[in-house]
Amino acid sequence: MTAPAGAAGGARGGGPLAGAGPLIDAHAHFYHPRSPRGDWAEVNAARLRAGERIGITYHVASILGSWGASSPVYFPSPADVTAGNDAMYAICEREWRRVRAYVTVNPNHTAHAVAEIARGAARGAVGVKLAASRRADDPLLDPVCEAAARHGFPVLHHVWQHRTREWPSQEISDGADLAALARRHPGVTFILAHIGGGGDYMHTFPAIADAPNVVVDVSGSGVDRGMLDEAVLRLGVERILWGSDVTMETGLAKLMGFEAIRLAAERMALIRAGNALRIFPAGSFPEAATAAAGAAR
Amino acid sequence: MIDVNALIGPYPFRYVPHPDPEVLVHVLAREGLRGAWVGHLPSAFHRDPSAGNAQLYTALAPHAPTLRPVPTIRPDWPRWEDALRAAAGAGAPAVRVYPTLWQLGPHDGRLRELAIACGERRMAVLLTVRFEDLRQRHPLDVAGDLPAAAIRDLARAGAGVRLVVTAAGRELIEEVHWGLTPEEQRRVVWDISWIWGPPEDHLAKLFRAIGADRFVYGTHWPLRLTQAPRANLALLPDDVATAALADPEALFA
Numbered sequence: 001m002t003a004p005a006g007a008a009g010g011a012r013g014g015g016p017l018a019g020a021g022p023l024i025d026a027h028a029h030f031y032h033p034r035s036p037r038g039d040w041a042e043v044n045a046a047r048l049r050a051g052e053r054i055g056i057t058y059h060v061a062s063i064l065g066s067w068g069a070s071s072p073v074y075f076p077s078p079a080d081v082t083a084g085n086d087a088m089y090a091i092c093e094r095e096w097r098r099v100r101a102y103v104t105v106n107p108n109h110t111a112h113a114v115a116e117i118a119r120g121a122a123r124g125a126v127g128v129k130l131a132a133s134r135r136a137d138d139p140l141l142d143p144v145c146e147a148a149a150r151h152g153f154p155v156l157h158h159v160w161q162h163r164t165r166e167w168p169s170q171e172i173s174d175g176a177d178l179a180a181l182a183r184r185h186p187g188v189t190f191i192l193a194h195i196g197g198g199g200d201y202m203h204t205f206p207a208i209a210d211a212p213n214v215v216v217d218v219s220g221s222g223v224d225r226g227m228l229d230e231a232v233l234r235l236g237v238e239r240i241l242w243g244s245d246v247t248m249e250t251g252l253a254k255l256m257g258f259e260a261i262r263l264a265a266e267r268m269a270l271i272r273a274g275n276a277l278r279i280f281p282a283g284s285f286p287e288a289a290t291a292a293a294g295a296a297r
Numbered sequence: 298m299i300d301v302n303a304l305i306g307p308y309p310f311r312y313v314p315h316p317d318p319e320v321l322v323h324v325l326a327r328e329g330l331r332g333a334w335v336g337h338l339p340s341a342f343h344r345d346p347s348a349g350n351a352q353l354y355t356a357l358a359p360h361a362p363t364l365r366p367v368p369t370i371r372p373d374w375p376r377w378e379d380a381l382r383a384a385a386g387a388g389a390p391a392v393r394v395y396p397t398l399w400q401l402g403p404h405d406g407r408l409r410e411l412a413i414a415c416g417e418r419r420m421a422v423l424l425t426v427r428f429e430d431l432r433q434r435h436p437l438d439v440a441g442d443l444p445a446a447a448i449r450d451l452a453r454a455g456a457g458v459r460l461v462v463t464a465a466g467r468e469l470i471e472e473v474h475w476g477l478t479p480e481e482q483r484r485v486v487w488d489i490s491w492i493w494g495p496p497e498d499h500l501a502k503l504f505r506a507i508g509a510d511r512f513v514y515g516t517h518w519p520l521r522l523t524q525a526p527r528a529n530l531a532l533l534p535d536d537v538a539t540a541a542l543a544d545p546e547a548l549f550a
Contacts, residue, residue, distance in 0.1 A: 017531050043496045050495035050532050161433070198432035202311070221493065222430055223522040226314045249494030249529040256524035260327070 016055020018255045021295065022273035022288035023054070025251065027156065027193060027219040027243030028061035030099075032087035035067035044091070050248045051098065054255075057273065057288045060280070062102040062129035062156070063088040074132040074158070074170040078112040081105060085116060089123045100284060102129035102156055107144045117147040126284040127191075130157040136173035137180035145185040152281045154189040156217075157181075161199030162207075174199065175207030175214075182211040189213050189279040194245050196220030196254070201227055205234035212239075215275065219243035223250050228257050237267040241275050269295065300325065300333040300523075301391075301423070301545045302463040302488045302515030303364075305356060306349070308428070309342050310435035316519035318356050318364055325363065328523050330514070332363045334423070334545065336393045338519075340369040341425070347380065354387050361388075367423055369393045372411035373401060381414055390546065391421035391461060396447050397440040403447035409454040416457030419549040424448060426465045426491070428520060445472040452481045459548045463488040463515050467499035474507055482507075486543050488515025494529040501537050509540030 016023075028047065031040035051059055063084035065076025076084065081104055088101045103120030105113035105128060117128060128148045134140055136157055148155050160172040175192060182190045190213060195201040197220030208214040216231060218240060231240055244251030258268055273288045283289075305316050316338065325333055335357055340349030346369035357364045368384045370377055370392045384392055392415055394408065401408055412422045426443045443462075451460055452473070462473075462485060470487050477485070489512050493499040503512070516523040533540075 017528070046496035046498050046534075049534070053532055164436075198430060200433050222433070223525045224311075224429075225519055225522055226312065229314065246497060247493050248496060249500075249532050250522075250525055252528035252532065253522050253525040256528060257522045260524065 017053055017252055018055045021269060022057045022291045024058045024273045024276040024285060024288055025056050025244050026060050026241040026276055027217045027245045028059040030061050030063055030091050032063060034069055034083060036069045054252050058098055058100055058285050060100045062104045064104055064131055072169060076106050078109045081116060085120060092124060101125040102127045104129045104131060105144060106131060106133045107141050108133055110140060110143050113144050114147045121151045126280045127153045128155045130155055132158040132170035132172050135171055136177040141181055145188050149188050154191055154279045156191040156193055159192045161195060161201045162203030175204035179208045179211035179214055182214045186213055192216045194220035196222030197245060205230060215239045215241055217241040217243035218254050219245035219251060221247040221250055223253050228254060229261055237270050238275060240271045242271050298330055298514045299545050300330050300516050301461055301513050302490050303333040303518045304336045304338040306338040308338055310438050313519050318360050322360050322363055324523050328527060334367045334390055335364045336367045341395050341398055346371060365390055367391045367393050371399055372407040373399060385418045389420060391423045393423045397443055403444055404450050408451060412451045412458045413455045416455060416459060421459040421461050421548055423461045425463050445469050448473045449476050452477050452484050458484050460485045464491040464517055466491055467503060470503060486511055486513050488513050489526050489529060490515040490517040494532050500529055501534050504537040504540050510543045513543050513545045
């Protein structure tokens with residue numbers, strides 16, 4: 001036997017594992033009773049428990065319809081989209097101090113998607129989650145992006161880092177596809193999802209380099225050495241958001257990784273929360289905004 | 298703790314920053330790790346790993362005993378017994394094998410023969426399920442993940458066999474573990490480099506179901522962030538937070 005498992009990770013009961021200061025997870029998910037998972041409540045609780053340990057100030061989260069129970073995860077039916085969004089808003093109301101919602105939409109049902117965005121704005125949502133239901137550069141997405149612009153919402157798009165072929169169960173897009181959409185909507189900020197979430201992130205960075213309204217989130221299970229360094233080098237810290245998606249330990253590891261490459265505190269603060277404060281609607285994260293303003297003074 | 302899953306040298310399918318032993322020693326100190334079992338990454342892809350093994354021994358010698366060599370041995374290569382003898386002489390705690398890269402099927406008798414020979418020398422066999430996520434692999438990287446059947450077959454090869462399986466996820470671990478007898482289960486330990494933490498809590502679930510003493514610390518450096526297993530352990534739920542990992546240097550105790 002060797003040292004206790006938890007002993008490798010810093011003292012329990014001390015401060016947040018990610019250190020002090022606001023921290024916004026720009027890519028989170030929750031589950032609900034209509035999803036196929038019997039353990040949905042346990043997984044939701046685990047996210048909040050781990051968030052407390054890490055020191056997450058806000059989880060910005062989405063629910064993708066029924067998570068496959070009655071329509072596919074990435075091609076949710078309008079009814080499932082609405083039900084999933086309602087479940088997400090209910091979580092926000094219960095956890096209002098620390099959870100914010102994306103409005104999930106399936107752009108193939110364009111009128112429904114636009115209506116859901118308006119409904120989400122009224123329910124306190126702070127952004128739009130585009131599932132991989134339609135390739136990002138398709139004109140069908142334009143009305144959705146225009147609706148996001150009307151409400152000042154950023155658009156988080158599930159992205160495959162360099163698509164070289166079709167993958168089942170989703171109509172996948174990559175950085176080049178999203179950049180094409182972003183050029184048509186320069187007033188909208190697009191969040192390119194999970195550079196650690198599969199595919200070749202080294203393709204993504206040059207693909208979006210000339211689309212300044214595209215930022216990336218670092219979430220995903222991938223923790224390749226060199227990925228963070230390259231993101232900072234190729235995009236700059238102003239275009240990087242912190243996030244976890246479905247693996248919060250890799251999210252924490254990436255914060256540790258940024259420290260290891262000796263990112264200055266003020267640049268780190270942008271990735272942790274400053275960039276999210278800039279791109280989401282004003283007032284979305286009051287606690288983080290207050291802390292950031294205090295730090296700035 | 299010891300990192301059982303470290304490598305030096307370049308990777309053929311993407312650039313890896315400074316995969317050098319001097320850097321690894323620095324990283325281990327930063328992470329609070331006592332040492333590492335270190336393989337030679339290019340050797341996995343060489344037809345004949347002999348030259349890579351020689352390079353590994355030379356590169357690690359200035360860093361003994363912090364870095365211990367884990368050479369690559371192909372049991373389908375002539376005179377592999379000589380390579381095993383040299384590995385034992387160099388103080389290797391284990392040898393690395395890559396059945397899928399060598400197109401050796403899960404029931405290949407030559408692999409079992411090597412595993413038994415290693416056990417007789419109190420050396421473990423170190424298996425790698427994957428180097429990279431399936432979704433990002435180079436078009437020429439077609440070997441595929443190590444199948445559970447290959448691990449089960451080696452675990453059944455003999456009482457003296459000890460396996461260290463790296464870069465496995467929960468599903469594979471469970472398939473192998475519950476497909477072995479209790480005696481065979483005790484011959485296998487798993488590194489934690491590729492097991493998901495919260496909110497899925499795969500690592501915690503495995504600790505509860507299988508026992509933390511079936512797991513060892515591994516980072517998959519230089520391909521992956523060394524901080525990932527540290528973060529994973531730090532985020533364990535309270536009921537398993539004090540569980541103790543196995544000591545890879547006591548596998549034959």
